[in-house]
Amino acid sequence: MSAVISEKKSRNNLVVSYLTVGGIIILAMMVFGVLMLLAQGGSLNLSPAAFYQFLTIHGTGMVGAAALAAAGVMWYFLSKYVELSKKIAQVNLALFLIGVVMVIIGVFSFEYASAWTFLYPLPAISANAWGVTGALLYLFGMLILGIGFLLFYLDTGRAIIKKYGSLAKGLGWDVISGKKAEKDAPSSTIVASTMVTIVNITALTAGAIVLIMNIINVINPAFTFDPLLAKNLTFAFGHIFANSIIYMAVIAVYEILSKYTNRPWKANKPFLIAWTMSTAFTLVIYTHHMLMDSVMPKWMLIMGQVLSYANGLPVLVITAYGALMIVYKSGIKWDMGSGLIFLSMFGWVVGVVPAIVDATIVVNHVMHNTKWVPGHFHMYMALGACAMIFGFMYYLAKEDSNVEEQIFDKIAFLGYTLGILGLSGSFLVSGALSTPRRWATHFPEWMAPANFGAAAGVLTALSLTMFVVHFIRYLSNRNKVEMSPESKKLA
């Protein structure tokens, strides 16, 4: 028995490291977010060069850190069903940290500031804003980080294939086709993990190719390549990878709500079909980033638009509906874990609405380069995906230690909700005022929403500090208590 417990402890240790690193980076990046808004609001004197460095580190850091934490969530639950390699998960974490250090040095010591999309040929052609060293540190840092994640998903794919036979079976295609009974369907965790494995191996391969091509171009500018191809690869990487965060984090919704309510979250046929649809759509709709590129084949753009409406919807609808059903009359105990998880469903639903509006070509022509866009993705990233991650952190703390939730945690819950609503709301208002996104300097008539957003950002960051403090209290408490092999505290 004690071997089981120590094995479980060391697995939890790894997950805890993912979440600690992720949580602290997200918090640090919020500070840069607030500084950017203060500069845009005219309240802080920041040189444009510094603004773009902050924009670059904020975008890269947020997506990377949220992906790492979400990968920790996925790994934690997936390893209950299949045998994952602890070594590979450790290697991923190590490569992540190395990559992050390189990116930080590239941005802050060598003034690299292409934004996290590093769109070719910007890394090499910066009008002397930065040099070769900064670009190489950033691009190699991203490549190393990407290779870590690629190994991680190759391992999850290997483990799923080993246990279930194929990735198609991981998505439950044999159940969809009727070859297998619904009751033998793979669990929701397996289905979501298979989806993420498929889309992220694709995304990271595209990313590695375009990073390497950029690196060669930076070293030897005589080597050039098709900018349209580069943009396609870049967004195939960036769109899919950023999207995958919520599809990993949603595993926490399935597992935690089912544990709190003592009801299984069954993967029935509609559930499986929804996940298969989102797998396919996620892979192809990055073309909504190309709506301004008139040289793209028209059918691709139309497909990008039409499928963008449909992209997240199947999984979102099936999950939101499932969450309501599983909680209904279940006598669920509300605490920080279940509360944040439920909040995340709200954030996801609300965040998708402005995204769908923006995916319409007519609206997109007016809105796409405005702050409307950060408006929608901050809502669904921060109030959707990140709330799932923080909910999981509270869940883990409760399951794995005696640490108690306090009144501060409840206040932080409220502060976080209001903070993100205020922040995203301020971005949406800016968008409606036609304020362009990614502009270091604003006209006076654009400044008020930016300053309001900065205040909301401070509230958000303070609230997240409370979440992180709770997690750290758990870290210092967990080593003092004996673990029971199967905790019953939540049921």
Ligand code: HEM
């Ligand atoms: C206190 C919380 C936050 C604040 C104050 C904040 C602020 C900002 C600001 C001012 C921008 C630039 C807007 C512009 O284009 O003018 C931005 C962009 C961005 N933020 Fe945040 N943010 C916060 C939280 C988050 C979170 C939680 C995530 C994701 C997990 C995130 C991901 C991003 C991304 C991906 C960009 C785009 C960067 C780019 O355009 O290259 N942010 N944020």
Ligand SMILES: [Cu+2]
């Ligand atoms: Cu996209």
